[in-house]
Amino acid sequence: MLRFAHINFLWGLLAIPVFVLFFMQVSIWKKKAIKRLGDRAVVLRMMPDVSFSRPWLKFILFAVAYAMVIIGAADPQLGSKIEEVKRKGADLMILLDVSNSMLAQDLAPNRLDNAKRAISQLIDNLEGDRIGLIVFAGQAYVQLPITTDYSAAKLFLNTVNTNMVPTQGTAIGAAIEMGMKSFDFKNGTGKAMIVITDGENHEDDAVAAAKSAAGQDVSIHVIGVGSVDGAPIPQYQDGKQVGFIMDESNKQVLTKLNEEMCKEIAAAGEGSYVRATNANSGMNIVMDQIGKIQRKEVDSKSFRDYEDRFQIFIGIALVLLLVEFFISNRKSQRLSNLKLFEVKK
Template sequence: MLRFAHIEYLWGLVIIPVFIIAFLAVSIWKKKAISSLGDKKVVMMMMPQVSLSRPWLKFIFFLLAYAMLIIGIADPQIGSRTEEVKRKGADLMILLDVSNSMLAQDLAPSRLENAKRAIAQLIDRMHDDRIGIIVFAGQAYVQLPITTDYSAAKLFLSTINTEMVPTQGTAIGAAIDLGMQSFDFKNGTGKAMIVITDGENHEDNAVEAAAAAKSKDVSVNVVGVGSESGAPIPVYDEQGHQTGFHMDHETGQQVVSKLSEDMCKEISAAGGGVYVRANNSNSGLGIVMDQINKLQRKTVDSRSFKDFEDRFQFFLAIAFVLLLVEFFISNRKNMRLSGIKLFEVKKP
């Protein structure tokens, strides 16, 4: 497999036709200039050292050297070989609450941003496990299917916000059901879920969904974000500036969102997982991962290019040799060599 590390430099090859046109234009001008002096044969006899072919030879060497130089700068690389890579891993699905209550700021800078930062740190620690992300509020959606592409996982994670699920609420049960549908149960790897939420479940029976997951050997772990005393929920305008807090239209009071720790514990207990309460200094994901690391890990074989080897040095060496040869080719004839006529027939 061939690739160029800096393919943009190959645009330098576009200049070659410009060189050719310029050289042809100069050659035509020289011929006209010689013709204007008189008969061409007579003029050439008056300039015995002038060669019409050597400039062409020098130009060809120059063009070849330039092309080799551009290709060398673009750094051609060859995939040297492939090797079999063995990977042992488990499947992990992150279920992230994106309801408006996750904007509360009892965790800095907010519950949601605190959770996203913790998930990013978790991804950085992963090696062979596969990860997926589901976001949920009143409904649940797959944000990232199960993958080993950790760069993609962090990219998708960075785009998560509370506006991506139009229906408000906290449907933890629907998120767990969707997570079960997203797993591939044929590969035999251990599977687990991590639900990150403030526990204010108002939509479905999350405990029942967690129990169903446990029955299929999928542990449901819960990380509770927020505080028991709670915090008001900020309201932002389209420019992202805070304009106030959510108000209860019936009482006219600020809505205070509190961590429903009892609900979180019930879900984790039913799902055979652990419950951890997050705070500003500890996300709790480390404790959860210690449990998940005990899962069965299956060896998966895959093939990939091991490495790419640089080949720029060969092209630069060829360019150097061609330029050296071009430098030593004179525009004038070598009178000693021109005096040798191998095919001239002498008359007796």
């Protein structure tokens, strides 16, 4: 299949008819000029070295060379052969806390952005594994279904913010249950979840949900974000921080990492718990544990990269321009004296 990397450059081919009209006008002007000098046959005998065919040949070479340059600039490409490839992978679901407490700045720049950066680095290192994303606060939503499209995963990740879940809270259990519903248990691949949260679960029994998931061979790993000492929650208006969230007594609300809850969830889910820091997100430690789960070989389709062919057209253009440069507008004396069809007497 042929395609052009820069197809807009092909509009330059529309200049060729303009060149043709201009050249024809010049040719007509030359003929009229000769006619004004006198009888055409007499004038031509007075200019024996002038060639009227060579300018046409030079123009044709120039026009074709120009067309080759334009086509080369558009970068024609060949490829797109579908190939069957094998991949080994597991299903991985990320459960990301997007409650307001994730805006606390005890991790730089804040808990949520720190977690998103760690997930982005994880996606960059994936090979063959499928990944999905669930966001949760007081409720849980599937942000990205399980997929191997890592570009789409990063695109959806970039849109995550604390305003996407209207109900505040931290329903970790609901997120785990939704993750279980998102898995395809018929494909036989290993499955795991990574919960990234500050552990302030106020909505449901996350430990029971994790234990239920482990009973279906889905391990639950937890990355705790935040500090045990707590940090205030910034309040924003029109994208600018205007202070911190206050309680009914007009005191700053402190959000603390509930490390005990995180550990309980990980233990019930037969997974690992890691506390994130500014220096280490803990994602590598968790992925080392997840690397032990079963990975099944499955068929997948991929496309071979397109191969550039602009070099051919640029090469042809250079050759034509070189030939055009060495063709003189005057007749060759050697060729003029060479009379192949003259009958000798």
